[in-house]
Amino acid sequence: MxxxxxxxxxxxxxxxxxxxxxxxxxxxxxxxxxxxxxxxxxxxxxxxxxxxxxxxxxxxxxxxxxxxxxxxxxxxxxxxxxxxxxxxxxxxxxxxxxxxxxxxxxxxxxxxxxxxxxxxxxxxxxxxxxxxxxxxxxVTPILDVSYSVGTEHLFESNGPGYDQDVVNFSASSSLIDLNQNPSRIRWEAAYTYAVSDTAHKTCYVNQSIIDDQIRIYDGSSVQAAMVNEQLYQIPVSYDFAEGFYLTLYQEALxxxxxxxxxxxxxxxxxxxxxxxxxxxxxxxxxxxxxxxxxxxxxxxxxxxQDTFRLYVDPADVGNPVTYCPYGPYVNGERIYTECAHNCCDCLRAANSTTTKPDFWKK
Structure with a gap:
């Protein structure tokens, strides 16, 4: 037993x-x-x-x-x-x-x-x-990372569900290393987004992407010099409203x-x-x-690891509503609420900093 x-x-x-x-x-x-x-x-x-x-x-x-x-x-x-x-x-x-x-x-x-x-x-x-x-x-190099915007229908247990805009990220990678051997690779990713609080301070928030998927590829199992894979799908939200960078890491295994x-x-x-x-x-x-x-x-x-960073312009994903000011809505308009959530100080957000990352070029 x-x-x-x-x-x-x-x-x-x-x-x-x-x-x-x-x-x-x-x-x-x-x-x-x-x-x-x-x-x-x-x-x-x-x-x-x-x-x-x-x-x-x-x-x-x-x-x-x-x-x-x-x-x-x-x-x-x-x-x-x-x-x-x-x-x-x-x-x-x-x-x-x-x-x-x-x-x-x-x-x-x-x-x-x-x-x-x-x-x-x-x-x-x-x-x-x-x-x-x-x-x-x-490690073999990441040749390119690209994104496209789509819509997914998400189901709810007690309702008809709803449509959610998403950003799909794909990568092209070499499968042949410098010694001309096929490579076995694994991908993982993080992202950084900008958010401005009501004091007009801008923070940069770093998040690792942790989910239930294992992203690996065995280059020895195919007769190809490169692979193109869709790797991540991220729902459109305020994370994309003021600038967003995806950082993709490729590991040699x-x-x-x-x-x-x-x-x-x-x-x-x-x-x-x-x-x-x-x-x-x-x-x-x-x-x-x-x-x-x-x-x-x-x-x-x-x-x-090989690293590749890709910037996503807010206009490309429909200019999502910014996180701040955060507050209640009246007739569809958002009303500022004093010190709501992280809007008085965006440094309250986990893994946030006011120091612009070196890779942030926008």
Whole structure:
């Protein structure tokens, strides 16, 4: 008989399948049926990205962990990035479950170079976990990113639904790397939009695009030098009213890293529900060094990224209504409400700044 756990949603933390730490804010509770042999299993998801500087990030938790008062839930002592020469560099805990490190390009001890292999070692008070070493491959370039505006009909459970204007983003990418080898790639994206508050201050808000889709492509599976894919669809809203930049990141994946993301993609598409237990059992390249039979979920990989930014002009998407002034409507006209939401100070918005990004040319 499988046990179950009932968790008040404002406090529980669940490791999502894609390696992202999900934080849900609801007022209800949820009961999840679990296999007793998976509740306490370790989940490690992370990557090392070559750049200037290079950086590594890792999320370390359990399949289900419910103890909000414990700031170091796994009693982790050390988290290190290692290379194929035996060098180590420590990561630092920046949040309860998150470890990070920035590595300068000219670091005298730990250098990130194409063709070499890297991994992660996690030392707790009782055990040591390690990943297989992953090879850093050259990344192929993003050739172009474009967008088009369309309309989607969205359905409602208790009504006929409604039409929503959307912006569809597509990318063209090379599939052959500098060594003339086919490339396996993964895409992720973020966006930055401008918003002006009622004090006539302009903020730039940065948002990562996090959804339930895994965007990967195996260049070795086709006889083609490039690929064109529609990757993202974003509803038209005030985010586009004062200027909008999409930032697309393209990662080079090793065979093992691609295999892991392919498993995640297959299970998400099959189940469509991240709470189903079989979907949580995704093993990557991690193991308990003293007990290889212990199930360790997640994956650690090394990559480098190509970046492409695309500006969307408000006029191209119908000049959406600006966020501020925010307030009630009378006869279709919006009336200013003092200090409504973020309109007194747009810096209240998460991940906002008044410093214009270097790439913002408009």
């Amino acid at each position: 499988r046990p179950s756990i009932t968790i008040p949603l404002p406090s529980w933390k669940l490791l999502a399948l894609t390696g992202l730490l999900g934080f849900n804010q609801c007022v209800d509770t949820i009961t999840i049926d679990l296999d007793s042999d998976t509740i306490d299993n370790l989940v490690i998801n992370g990557k090392l990205v070559k750049g200037n500087p290079s950086y590594a990030v890792a999320i370390i938790s359990r399949v289900i962990y419910y103890n909000p008062g414990n700031e170091n839930p796994l009693n982790v002592k050390y988290v290190d990035i290692v290379d194929d020469l035996g060098n180590r560099i420590p990561m630092f805990r920046t949040e309860a479950y998150k470890y990070e490190i920035s590595i300068p390009q000219n670091d005298p001890v730990f250098q990130i170079e194409e063709g070499r292999r890297y991994g992660i070692i996690i030392t707790t008070s009782e055990k040591t976990y390690a990943s297989d070493l992953d090879e850093l491959l050259p 090793s065979v093992s890293a691609y295999s892991y993301w392919e498993k995640v993609k297959t299970i998400i598409e099959r189940n469509g529900n991240m709470f189903e237990v079989p979907a949580g059992k995704i093993q990557g390249n991690l193991h308990n060094e003293a007990d290889p039979s212990e199930l360790v979920f997640g994956n650690f990989y090394v990559t480098q």
